[in-house]
Amino acid sequence: MIRRKFMVPVSATHMLSTIFFFLCSVLYCSARDTITPENWLSNEGGTLVSAGKTFELGFFNPDGSSKIGRFVGIWYYMSKPQRVVWVANRKNPLPLSDTPSGVFAIKEDGELKVLDANGTVHWSSDIETSSSSTGRVVKLMDSRNLVLSDNRSGVILWESFHNPTDTFLPGMKMDENLTLTSWLSSVDPTPGNFTFKLDQDNEDQYNIHDSFVSYWSSEDSKGTPDEMPDAILSLLSNFSKTGKPTSSRKFYNRPLEILSSKYKNTSRLVMSSSGEIRYYLNPNTSSPDWWAPQDRCSVSKACGKFGSCNTNNALMCKCLPGFKPVSPNIWKTGEFSTYAETYIKQERGVTDALECLIWTDDLTGLQDEYASDAYNLSVRVAISDIKPTVRNCETCGSNMIPYPLSSGSKCGDSTYFNFECNSTTGQVQFKVPGGAYRVTSINPETLTFVIQLKEADCSSRSLIPPLNLPFHLTDVCKEVGTDNFGSEMSLKNSIEVEISWDPPLEPVCTSSADCKDWPNSTCGTRDGTRRCFCNENFKWNSSSLNCTQGVNPAESTKPADQKSSSSSPVVVVGITIAVVLVAVLGIIGYIAYLRKRTITKRKENRANQVLHLYDSESRVKHLMDSEQFKEEDKKGIDVPFFDLEDILAATDNFSDANKLGRGGFEPVYKGKFLEGREIAVKRLSRASGQGLQEFKNEVVLIAKL
Structure with a gap:
């Protein structure tokens, strides 16, 4: 009998059971809520999940980024985006190279630690009485608390509620030992600059510090929109303080206290990286239901001393x-960390309907726009500091309206009457035909002011109002809301533009009495306008706003580009004319010089000839008068005598054209007197070689002709 061996297939039921057991094991491992010395948490994807599936603990990358490193933290279970409420190794993330091998475990010394592949500790629970890991267990509670305890005695050795990061959760209690520290940024859990904690001297006051400098206080915010609601005060005390609700603030059209009761187990406080303490009712929302400081002016001493915000x-x-x-x-x-100062010693006071108080503390925390329950403050300063001219308009809130700007018919210059003071808000408006715009600042030194345009941006040039003289757009545009505060604290869809005004002319007047406040001026009419014109030897100074002797500084200090742009054509024409004139004068002078030189030379030559001829004539006369002529020779000479000038004129200065020839000794020239008689002239010289006897013979011969 032959036996056959058969392969018996595994039944389908057995295989399904095996798969179910495997999946259950995986689910058990991935969904567990405890860590023991033998069963740690790896960086390979495992997490702890609280029993009620409200919170989850594991390794994570902030906001999905892999640039910073890996952290161990707690976040709301299945939250998207991941809302982290606690981080272990925020000061020392796991390097990316060690990402696959990090562990979160209870080590042999009983401490809870975060380690990398090399065994380097990146975070430790730092229990004071650590000795052994025996019997120790870590559990993630539904209360959001991570607890390290001794499983044998039930004693809690360490818990995350006593070691928070940036988030305060229900079940925690804010005391002098507890501090919330912000993240460095929204994607970096590294400790940031802002901290939130209970005041050491006042158990009902909470403070925010920026690098140990006071940034915000719940005490200073009372009576303002920043006032901390009672529901939050109750949360911070772990619901041990339940006073009567005093806040009138509403969320979703219901009182905050009612909503806080509904979201008692899901609310949280977060110290944000931008400096606000934020209160969230629902873990699934990204927008806070309350925050402080609510705006830039709510920051402690935002504008320093004597500054208004x-x-x-x-x-x-x-x-x-x-x-x-x-x-x-x-x-x-x-x-604005520095402060404002006055020119003189000041006194401060506050007034209400019943009394006036004076104190010596510095004024801080002042805000520009009025509130219904605000006080009117009076500060004593020198009149000259706030009223440099009698024509200045009254201050509008904390805004000065300097001359010549005008907000009324009795102040400023009527040409500049484009401003209006809103006494209710203490704000100044600039009025043009297209509407009215809020003035945010006025600078009398640069003759500029800034207006704000709502629902606009710098590219929408058509929204900027058209301006008429004496106002000009300086083409400066700045987006509002580009500060360092959070999105809730910024202004959007607004721009600010800068406008300049022309220096004013002399003040308008109707009579001489109007000019009494303008020394050295008299009311007069010019170009159809009556103004306080400066007296003789004085000139209107648009900078100092009075009549002064000398040049107007406003003209001498005109910007270089403005000077060059306005005077460049005149300068070019002037230079061209000057160059041409100099060239013409130079040519004329040169020609005159040449002519004068020629005439001078000619006169010198003629003088030389005259002297030369005169010398020859003297020599002849000397010979004629000397004893060398005998008496009988003199009697035989009857020669007419002529002036040398007449001979020079007749022979044209012995020119070569009149030269007849040359005798034995000297040349002979023809000449013609004015009356028409022709003559022949022999010209002698010092170098003549003719002897005395020959000369005598020649004279006698000529005389006999």
Whole structure:
């Protein structure tokens, strides 16, 4: 009998059971909520999930980025985007090269640690009484708390609620030992600059610090939109303080306290990297339901001492009237940590309907726009500091309106009457035919002011209002809301443009009495306008706004580019004319010089000839008068005598054209007197070789002709 061996297939039921067991094992491993010394958490994808599936712990990359490193943290289970509430190794992430081998484990010394592949510790729980890992277990609770305890005694050795990062959760209690520290940025869990903690001296006050400098205080925010709601105060005390609700703030059209009761187990407080403490009711929302500081002006001492803040302005701070920035250049950059100072010693006071108080503390935390429950403040300063001319308009809130700008018929210059003061808000508006625009700043030194345009951007040039003289657009445009605050604290869809005004002419007047405040001026009419014109020897100074002797500084200090642009054609024409004139004068002078030189030479030659001839004539006369002539010779000579000038004129200065020839000794020239008689002239010289006897014979011969 032959036996056959048969391969018996595994039954389908057995295989399904095996697969089910395997999947259950995997689910058990991936969904567990505890860590033991023998069963740690690896960086290869495993996580802890709380029993109620509300929170999850594991390795993560912030915001999915792989540039910073790997961290161990706790986040809301299945949240997208991942909302992390606690981070272990925020100061020391796992390097990317070690990413596959990191572990979160209870080590032999009983400490909970984050280690890399080399065994280097990146974070430790730092338990004071650590000794052994025996019996120790880590558990992620549904309360969001990560607890390290002794499983044998039930004693809690360490918990994340006592070691928070940036988030405060229900079940925690804010005391003097607890501090929330912001992330360095929204994607970097590294400790940032901002901290939130309980005040050491006041158990009902909470403070935010920026690198140990006071940044915001719940005490200072009372009575303002920044006031901390009672629901948050209750949350911070772990619901041990439940006073009567005082906040009138509403969310989703319901009181915050009602909503807080509904979201009691899901609310949280977060110290953000941008400096706000943010309150969230629902873990699935990314927008906070309350935050503080709510705007840039809510920051503690945002504008320093004697500075006023307006969060609607790009440059939010300015000094009170009569004060100036200690460091103007720093203020222009938007850094207001320095303060404003006055020119004189000041007193401060606050008034209400019943009393006036005086105190000696510095004024800080002032805001520009009025609130219904605000106080009116009075600060004593010198009149000259806030009213340099009698024509200045009254201050509008904390805004000075300098001459010649006008907000009324009795101040400023009527040509500049384009401004209006809103006494309700304390704001100045610039009015043009197209509408009215809020003025954010006025600078009398540069003759400029800035207006704000809503619902606009710098590319929408058509939205900028048309301007008439004496106003000009300086083509400066700045986007509002580009500061370092969070999105909730920025202004959007607004721009600020800078406008300049022309220096004013003499003040308008109707009578001489109107000019009494303008020394050295008299009311008069010119070009159909009556103004306080300066007296003789004085000139209107548009910079100092008075009549002064000398040149107007406003003209001498005109910008170089403005000078060159306005005077360049005149300069070119002037230079051209000057060059041509110099060239013509030079040519004329040169020709005159040549003519004078020729005439001078001619006169010198003639003088030389005259002297030469005169010398010859003297010699002849000398010979004739000397004893060498005998008496009988003299009697035989009857020769007429002629003046030398007549002979020179008759022979044309002995020119070669009149030369007849040359005798034995000297040349002979023909000549013609004015009356027409012709003559022949023999010209003698010192070098003549003719002897005395020959000369005598020749004279006698000529005389006998």
